[in-house]
Amino acid sequence: MNRLRYSVNLSYEIQDPTGDFLLIVEAAKTARQSVVSERLTLTPPVDAARYTDPLCNRLLRIRANKGPLAIRYEAVVDIDHRLDDGMSLTEVPVAELPFDVLSYLAPSRYCESDRMMEFAMREFGGMRPGYWRVYAIREWVRNHVRFLSRSTNERTSAIDTIVERTGVCRDFSHLMIAICRALSIPARMSSSVDYGADPAMGAPDFHAVVEVFLSGGWYLLDPSGVSIPTGLLRIGTGRDAADIPFAAIFGKVESKRPFIEIQPIADPAAGIGLPLATTSAISTW
Amino acid sequence: MNRLRYSVNLSYEIQDPTGDFLLIVEAAKTARQSVVSERLTLTPPVDAARYTDPLCNRLLRIRANKGPLAIRYEAVVDIDHRLDDGMSLTEVPVAELPFDVLSYLAPSRYCESDRMMEFAMREFGGMRPGYWRVYAIREWVRNHVRFLSRSTNERTSAIDTIVERTGVCRDFSHLMIAICRALSIPARMSSSVDYGADPAMGAPDFHAVVEVFLSGGWYLLDPSGVSIPTGLLRIGTGRDAADIPFAAIFGKVESKRPFIEIQPIADPAAGIGLPLATTSAISTW
Amino acid sequence: MNRLRYSVNLSYEIQDPTGDFLLIVEAAKTARQSVVSERLTLTPPVDAARYTDPLCNRLLRIRANKGPLAIRYEAVVDIDHRLDDGMSLTEVPVAELPFDVLSYLAPSRYCESDRMMEFAMREFGGMRPGYWRVYAIREWVRNHVRFLSRSTNERTSAIDTIVERTGVCRDFSHLMIAICRALSIPARMSSSVDYGADPAMGAPDFHAVVEVFLSGGWYLLDPSGVSIPTGLLRIGTGRDAADIPFAAIFGKVESKRPFIEIQPIADPAAGIGLPLATTSAISTW
Amino acid sequence: MNRLRYSVNLSYEIQDPTGDFLLIVEAAKTARQSVVSERLTLTPPVDAARYTDPLCNRLLRIRANKGPLAIRYEAVVDIDHRLDDGMSLTEVPVAELPFDVLSYLAPSRYCESDRMMEFAMREFGGMRPGYWRVYAIREWVRNHVRFLSRSTNERTSAIDTIVERTGVCRDFSHLMIAICRALSIPARMSSSVDYGADPAMGAPDFHAVVEVFLSGGWYLLDPSGVSIPTGLLRIGTGRDAADIPFAAIFGKVESKRPFIEIQPIADPAAGIGLPLATTSAISTW
Numbered sequence A, B, C, D: 001m002n003r004l005r006y007s008v009n010l011s012y013e014i015q016d017p018t019g020d021f022l023l024i025v026e027a028a029k030t031a032r033q034s035v036v037s038e039r040l041t042l043t044p045p046v047d048a049a050r051y052t053d054p055l056c057n058r059l060l061r062i063r064a065n066k067g068p069l070a071i072r073y074e075a076v077v078d079i080d081h082r083l084d085d086g087m088s089l090t091e092v093p094v095a096e097l098p099f100d101v102l103s104y105l106a107p108s109r110y111c112e113s114d115r116m117m118e119f120a121m122r123e124f125g126g127m128r129p130g131y132w133r134v135y136a137i138r139e140w141v142r143n144h145v146r147f148l149s150r151s152t153n154e155r156t157s158a159i160d161t162i163v164e165r166t167g168v169c170r171d172f173s174h175l176m177i178a179i180c181r182a183l184s185i186p187a188r189m190s191s192s193v194d195y196g197a198d199p200a201m202g203a204p205d206f207h208a209v210v211e212v213f214l215s216g217g218w219y220l221l222d223p224s225g226v227s228i229p230t231g232l233l234r235i236g237t238g239r240d241a242a243d244i245p246f247a248a249i250f251g252k253v254e255s256k257r258p259f260i261e262i263q264p265i266a267d268p269a270a271g272i273g274l275p276l277a278t279t280s281a282i283s284t285w
Helices: A099-105 A117-124 A131-144 A158-164 A169-182 B099-105 B117-124 B131-144 B158-164 B169-182 C099-105 C117-124 C131-144 C158-164 C169-182 D099-105 D117-124 D131-144 D158-164 D169-182
Strands: A002-023 A033-043 A048-052 A058-079 A082-084 A187-194 A206-214 A217-221 A232-238 A247-250 A253-255 A259-264 A281-283 B002-023 B033-043 B048-052 B058-079 B082-084 B187-194 B206-214 B217-221 B232-238 B247-250 B253-255 B259-264 B281-283 C002-023 C033-043 C048-052 C058-079 C082-084 C187-194 C206-214 C217-221 C232-238 C247-250 C253-255 C259-264 C281-283 D002-023 D033-043 D048-052 D058-079 D082-084 D187-194 D206-214 D217-221 D232-238 D247-250 D253-255 D259-264 D281-283
Touching: A002 A187, A058 A232, A058 B099, A099 B058, A117 A131, A117 A169, A117 C158, A131 A169, A131 A206, A131 A217, A158 A169, A158 C117, A158 C158, A169 A187, A169 A206, A187 A259, A206 A232, A247 A253, B002 B187, B058 B232, B117 B131, B117 B169, B117 D158, B131 B169, B131 B206, B131 B217, B158 B169, B158 D117, B158 D158, B169 B187, B169 B206, B187 B259, B206 B232, B247 B253, C002 C187, C058 C232, C058 D099, C099 D058, C117 C131, C117 C169, C131 C169, C131 C206, C131 C217, C158 C169, C169 C187, C169 C206, C187 C259, C206 C232, C247 C253, D002 D187, D058 D232, D117 D131, D117 D169, D131 D169, D131 D206, D131 D217, D158 D169, D169 D187, D169 D206, D187 D259, D206 D232, D247 D253
Parallel strands: none
Antiparallel strands: A002 A058, A002 A247, A002 A253, A002 A259, A033 A058, A048 A058, A082 A281, A187 A206, A187 A232, A206 A217, A217 A281, B002 B058, B002 B247, B002 B253, B002 B259, B033 B058, B048 B058, B082 B281, B187 B206, B187 B232, B206 B217, B217 B281, C002 C058, C002 C247, C002 C253, C002 C259, C033 C058, C048 C058, C082 C281, C187 C206, C187 C232, C206 C217, C217 C281, D002 D058, D002 D247, D002 D253, D002 D259, D033 D058, D048 D058, D082 D281, D187 D206, D187 D232, D206 D217, D217 D281
């Protein structure tokens, strides 16, 4: 088990009489992730409506008046990913997928899998289905796209990335998701906070990774290869980035870049260690 | 109230040892649409798994063996759309939208609303919010796009349509949905069977239309302008066409074009009339 | 040397009072291709203005009145491609390229080389420059794109093809041209008539191939791999298909598909043989 | 007549053993623009090869060694645009266009006119042909696109701009060019240095504007509306920005933003005045 202390500070300056915010920044509560303690502070104090959707996304809706708005969330979170042997994981035929997983086969805003069928079949169609095919897709994306900050923007989709071959974690993930879906492997995006990111990547940040459905469960892979996946604290889960923006803002608002901190809390006596790299498949639900 | 007799025949030739099908062709059962009688016939007889999702889409999952597969569905369906006065309908601020409606503000595969913000604000931002603004969007789309069969394909999205200005009902709908979302008006697609289509459009076919969320409910508009909306029999409901293909096919399969029939059954004594054009807003749920 | 008899029949029905046509269908006259005899017949007889541009494209401009217009061109053409040893051909540094070749480094309508820099460098940047690198690009395109009639249209560009991986000769050529330019290798399109096309491709048709500039000259490669390049009769030369449409039509005109015939005329006594496959580099100017 | 003093400073740091540069920064010499004096200074002194193409673009080709490279060009330039009455200018039918103007009807990298036919015909097809239709296109672009620095990049094309409706001068120009070509009006891009730019636009910069072919000559329009067109000093002329980059760089080179100065030199005694706004059509050749 791993324990992480996470905090995020968001700062806004609302310029209209009121501004509306939909935020997904709180730690998700799932079978493998529990919140030990948490606190949300809004300055000035305003009401926040809360909603947790079926994917465990914890949506905060806030209406605030003209002027500054600061949002601070801090939490101590336990994560306990199960590690499975990739060799044992199989792709699930469409005929046997749970019905609520079928929607992760369809193309979405940033994952135009419908346009990548021929490519996916040519490149990966001949491989033996299973975790190692999925891992081969992850490796392909990691090896054919260059991590390049600010080379893309919030409109960039998998189509752009397969052409231009540069991007950030979100672009790597969208491309990997699109390829999986083109092969009829359900895939979706998880946004997380990344402990253990390559320091060359700079300050901690929200980090987008991929989940694929194999052998009845969702498994996590990081096609950008910059994180230690066992140290990922889950925030949101969705079909792609369009489903889980950390902040959707309505009205004229100036935003500062979010400030995020994350630290592991090791307590060997309690069986709590540091997140470590693993070659196992990481089961996230 | 209106009563419609609807049937669809699908014909496939499966070339792999097995083929998998996800079909959404049965009449939805909603508060405003009820199924009087129905029958599904599969030839050869094969098992079909059924699932009705939260949007009332009735998914059929079929695995069939090599060879021909014929699917026939026929039903008698009552629809009873409520007609409201458009003048009374208002847009709902983001701060007051039901949480499960928020996802219809996000961009999706065929409705890249995130790229149309400036256009939408310039063209419609100054109009008074409400049904008539939505109707103005419908009129704009109808007047700026030409209905042209076979000018587009299943990869065509709202971006393509705003550039090329030709398309079929699905393209009209994707563009209207994208514009609405860019203005923070929740919008989605309904696939239906169209009684009353302009005979110039040829044989009855699946018909894509738009639903927008106003004053707490969903209202139906047809931006292609070829249907009598009160005569639309609902099949599917989703964020866009990616969510509700009438047939998603996995494996090597030859398809024939679906053959659809639809007829009104008038029974004045029972208060059952013919679908009529209306200038009222049509509430669909 | 090879001798080919070529004819093309174009049929139009002009529906406006007049229709304007810009045609590039006549055999080009170059250092390696000479016209033994030719005849152009317009029915009804109308005036045709002629213009031969610096790339030897023979433009016909015709204004015709309402009604049918038939255009027949037939020619006997000698082609005498020089065969060079690919091993001896080198890429020319930008600093040494002829000035009038520089424009073939720039992106064009259907060859968005500016978006493929990273891809081209990753895939081909480490190879030794020269004919064999260009040949490797040709092989990559041939092996990663599927020839599929009617899978694309006249709006399809190299970007689409690298995503969707299907197309016809023109799409193969645009993709190869874009990759070459991304590596600073001048490349352009030649439209031709193809003797020796794989019969599976059907009737003779206009065929798009690629020319690259190496060692001071232009060399021809066919990335779709369906032709015998020594049997290609040159019609047009340009940056991409936008420069050399066989017919640009202005006004409301109904077109029939062009009907093309091409046959080799062998005359061994005169040293005239049949076009043969070759592994040599084919110098076209 | 107007006289302008223009200078540009370019600063590079070459990181490979050598770097190659293709520059188009010198004042064009045309029938309406003459160079009174000019000086090019390269530091360190390196050879520059020169080439003036048929469109009067003055290409400089430079190969420099590792280390810093500074390029300074300064000139005094007289411009004498002829002002014509727009009412007298007509569109030229395709059948009567000079042959070397026909290429400005074709789509190009950043001006995908082939995808905008329906839009152009709907919006402008019913207007009376001539200068005022062209002016209406200019007004449409200016009124439907927002000038927004850094909202676009060097990959942005007319398709993107008609969707996203933001951009800089180059984007405005590409969109206007595409619309003109879709209506069979020859159009191309001129890059210039802008005296008289709205000071809100910041320091002087290269400025992209449009030329259209009417009544036998080329006329200049600025769809971004930020310049005084009579004060534009011509640098380059081409089908779109792909033809006339002010600097194309080959090799690993760090670039600073070019520093440009431009000032009018008034000398009333010699008949040399300040550039003034005009409602006349500006003939540029």
